[in-house]
Amino acid sequence: MSEITAEADRLTGMAIVRRGLSLSPAIKDGLGLTLVLAMLSTIGGSVVPILIQVTVDSGLGDGGETRLSDVAWYLAGAALLIVVTGLIAYWMRVRLFVASETGLAQMRVDAFRHVHDLSMLTQNAERRGVLVSRVTSDIDQISQFLQFTGIMLVVSVGQIIVATAIMAYYSWQLTVVVLVTFLPLFISLKWFADRLSRAYDIVRRTVGEMLAVIAEPVVGASVVRAYAIERRTQERVDAGIKGNLDANVKAQRLVAVTFASAGLAGGLANAGVIAFGVILGVRGDLSIGTVIAFAFLVGLLVGPVQMATQVLTDAQNAIASWRRVIELLDTPADVVDPGNTGVSLPGGTLGAHFDTVTFAYPDGPDVLKGIEVTIEPEQRVAIVGETGSGKTTFAKLLTRLMDPTTGSVRLGTPSGEWQDISTVSFEELRKHILMVPQEGFLFDATLRANLLYGKQDATDAELSDVINDLGLADWYATLPRGLDSEVGQRGESLSAGERQLVALVRSALANPDFIVLDEATSAVDPQTELRATRALDRLLEGRTSVTIAHRLSTAENADRVLVFDAGQLVEDGTHAQLVTAGGVYERLHASWIAQASLASHTAVEPA
Numbered sequence: 001m002s003e004i005t006a007e008a009d010r011l012t013g014m015a016i017v018r019r020g021l022s023l024s025p026a027i028k029d030g031l032g033l034t035l036v037l038a039m040l041s042t043i044g045g046s047v048v049p050i051l052i053q054v055t056v057d058s059g060l061g062d063g064g065e066t067r068l069s070d071v072a073w074y075l076a077g078a079a080l081l082i083v084v085t086g087l088i089a090y091w092m093r094v095r096l097f098v099a100s101e102t103g104l105a106q107m108r109v110d111a112f113r114h115v116h117d118l119s120m121l122t123q124n125a126e127r128r129g130v131l132v133s134r135v136t137s138d139i140d141q142i143s144q145f146l147q148f149t150g151i152m153l154v155v156s157v158g159q160i161i162v163a164t165a166i167m168a169y170y171s172w173q174l175t176v177v178v179l180v181t182f183l184p185l186f187i188s189l190k191w192f193a194d195r196l197s198r199a200y201d202i203v204r205r206t207v208g209e210m211l212a213v214i215a216e217p218v219v220g221a222s223v224v225r226a227y228a229i230e231r232r233t234q235e236r237v238d239a240g241i242k243g244n245l246d247a248n249v250k251a252q253r254l255v256a257v258t259f260a261s262a263g264l265a266g267g268l269a270n271a272g273v274i275a276f277g278v279i280l281g282v283r284g285d286l287s288i289g290t291v292i293a294f295a296f297l298v299g300l301l302v303g304p305v306q307m308a309t310q311v312l313t314d315a316q317n318a319i320a321s322w323r324r325v326i327e328l329l330d331t332p333a334d335v336v337d338p339g340n341t342g343v344s345l346p347g348g349t350l351g352a353h354f355d356t357v358t359f360a361y362p363d364g365p366d367v368l369k370g371i372e373v374t375i376e377p378e379q380r381v382a383i384v385g386e387t388g389s390g391k392t393t394f395a396k397l398l399t400r401l402m403d404p405t406t407g408s409v410r411l412g413t414p415s416g417e418w419q420d421i422s423t424v425s426f427e428e429l430r431k432h433i434l435m436v437p438q439e440g441f442l443f444d445a446t447l448r449a450n451l452l453y454g455k456q457d458a459t460d461a462e463l464s465d466v467i468n469d470l471g472l473a474d475w476y477a478t479l480p481r482g483l484d485s486e487v488g489q490r491g492e493s494l495s496a497g498e499r500q501l502v503a504l505v506r507s508a509l510a511n512p513d514f515i516v517l518d519e520a521t522s523a524v525d526p527q528t529e530l531r532a533t534r535a536l537d538r539l540l541e542g543r544t545s546v547t548i549a550h551r552l553s554t555a556e557n558a559d560r561v562l563v564f565d566a567g568q569l570v571e572d573g574t575h576a577q578l579v580t581a582g583g584v585y586e587r588l589h590a591s592w593i594a595q596a597s598l599a600s601h602t603a604v605e606p607a
C-alpha cells in the first residue's frame with residue numbers, strides 16, 4: 001500500500017535538479033551550446049562599454065587630436081555587435097524554450113500516467129486536487145524557472161563576472177569603490193530571498209483559500225440562495241480577497257525594497273566612480289572614456305542584483321516543485337498492471353473465488369477478515385450488511401481497484417482454470433469484469449460521447465441496439481436532441497435517474513461477463529425507476545453479477561445473498577433461507593420492511 005513517498009524529501013537541492021533532469025532528458029538536449037550562446041550574448045553586452053571608452057577617447061583624441069574616421073568605425077562596430085548579440089540572445093532563448101518545454105511535456109505525460117496507475121486509495125478525494133496540481137502548476141513552476149529565471153541566473157552571474165573583470169582591467173581602485181558599494185547588498189541577498197520565499201508561500205496559500213471561498217458558493221449557489229446566506233457568503237469572499245491582497249502587497253514591498261536598494265547602490269557606485277575617477281583623471285591615471293565606461297559597467301551590475309532575490313526565490317520554488325513531482329513519480333503503483341506479461345482469462349461466463357482474503361486500509365484495522373467464498377458463473381448475488389460492514393471494499397477487491405492485504409481473488413470457471421486477477425492485464429480484466437457505480441461520472445459532452453465511454457469504437461447502430469436491448473429507446477427519444485443532447489458539466493442537465501441509465505448503457509456497451517454493481521440509492525421518479533429496473537434486469541441476464549443491495553427486492557430476487565458484518569462473511573444463502581434464520585439478515589430485512597411501510601404510510605398521510 002503506498003502513500004505519496006517522502007523519499008525525495010531527503011534529496012538536496014542539487015540532487016533534485018540532477019534527478020529532475022534525468023527524468024526529462026530532453027531538457028539537456030544541446031544545453032552546452034545554449035549555455036555557450038548565453039555566455040556569448042552576455043560578453044557581447046559587456047563589450048559595449050569598452051567600445052564606448054575607445055570611441056570617447058579617440059573621439060576626444062589624445063592630446064587634442066580628434067580621429068573622426070575611427071569614431072565612425074567604432075560606432076559601426078558597436079552597432080554590429082549589438083545586432084549580433086541580439087540575434088544570439090534570440091537563438092539561445094528559442095533553443096532553451098524548445099528543450100525545456102519538450103522535456104517538461106514528457107514529465108507531464110509521465111506524471112499524468114502515473115496518477116492513473118496509483119490505486120484508488122492514493123487517489124482518494126482529498127488528494128486528487130493535490131495530484132492535479134503536481135501535474136499542472138508544479139510543472140509550470142519548473143518551466144518558468146528553466147525558461148526565464150534559470151538562464152537569467154547564468155546570464156546574471158556571467159554578467160557580474162565579466163563586468164568586474166573589465167573594471168579590474170581598467171582600474172583596480174575604481175573596481176574596489178564599486179564592489180564596496182554593492183557589498184552590503186550582496187551579503188543581504190540570501191536574507192531577502194528567504195523572506196521573499198516565505199512571503200510568496202503565503203501568497204500561494206491565500207490564492208488557494210481565495211479560490212476555494214469563491215468557488216464554493218458558485219457551486220453551491222442554490223444552497224446559498226435557499227438559506228439566504230448571501231451576506232455571510234459575500235463576507236467570506238471579501239475576507240478571502242483581502243487576505244490575498246495583503247499577502248501580495250507584503251511580497252511586493254520586499255521586491256520593491258530590493259529593487260530600490262540595487263538602484264541606490266548603483267547610484268552610489270556611480271557617484272564614487274565619478275568622484276574617484278576625477279581625482280585619478282586629474283593625476284593623469286585615467287582617461288575620460290574609461291570613467292564613462294565605468295558608469296556603464298556599474299549599470300551592468302545593477303540589473304542582476306535587482307533580479308537576484310527574485311531569481312533565488314524562483315529557484316527555491318522550482319526545486320520545491322521538482323521535489324513534489326519526483327515524489328509523485330517515485331510513488332510505486334500499488335495495483336500493478338502486468339500488461340503484456342499478463343495471463344488470459346478462460347472463455348465462457350466467469351465466476352469468482354475469494355481465497356482467505358483480508359484487507360486493511362493504510363494504517364487501519366482489518367476491514368475484511370478471512371473472506372472465503374466462491375461465486376458461480378451466471379449467479380446473481382446480492383451483498384447486504386450494515387453500513388461500514390465491508391461491502392464496497394469487497395466489490396473493489398473483486399474488480400481489482402485495490403489488492404488484498406493477504407489472500408487472493410481469482411476469476412475463472414469451475415471446470416476450467418482459476419486465475420489470480422493480479423496476474424491478468426487491466427485490458428483483459430476490463431473486458432470480463434466491470435464495476436458499475438451508483439451513478440457514472442459524466443463528462444461535459446454529448447450523451448453519445450458519454451455513452452461511448454463503455455466502448456470507444458462502437459458505431460451508432462451498435463449503440464442503438466444496446467439501448468433498444470435495455471428497453472431504453474423511449475427514454476432517449478424524449479431528450480430534445482436525442483443522442484446529441486449536451487449533458488452539461490458532470491451531467492447536470494440530466495436527472496439523477498437518467499445518469500443511472502447512462503451508467504447502465506455504458507456497461508452494456510462494454511459487454512463484460514461479470515458485473516459488480518453498487519445499487520443506486522438516490523430516489524428517482526417512478527417512470528425512470530421502472531426504466532432503470534427493467535434495463536438492469538436485461539443487463540444482468542446471462543451474466544454473473546454481484547450487487548451491493550440497498551433495496552429489499554434486490555436481495556429477495558437474488559439467487560444468493562452474502563451477508564457481511566464487521567468485515568466478516570457471516571451468512572450465505574437464499575433470501576428464503578436467511579430471512580427466518582434468526583441472524584443479521586433477518587434483522588436487516590425486518591428493518592427494511594419497517595422502513596418501507598413507514599415510507600408508504602407517510603406517502604398517504606395528508607400533509
Ligand SMILES: Nc1ncnc2c1ncn2[C@@H]1O[C@H](COP(=O)(O)OP(=O)(O)OP(=O)(O)O)[C@@H](O)[C@H]1O
Pocket residue numbers: 121124361362364367385386387388389390391392393394
Ligand atoms: N478509503 C478508506 N480509508 C480508510 N478506511 C476506509 C476507506 N474506505 C472505507 N473505509 C473503512 O472500511 C470499512 C468498510 O467500509 P466499506 O465502504 O467497505 O463499507 P460498506 O459496507 O460498503 O459501507 P456503506 O454501505 O456505508 O457503503 C469502514 O469501517 C470504513 O470506515
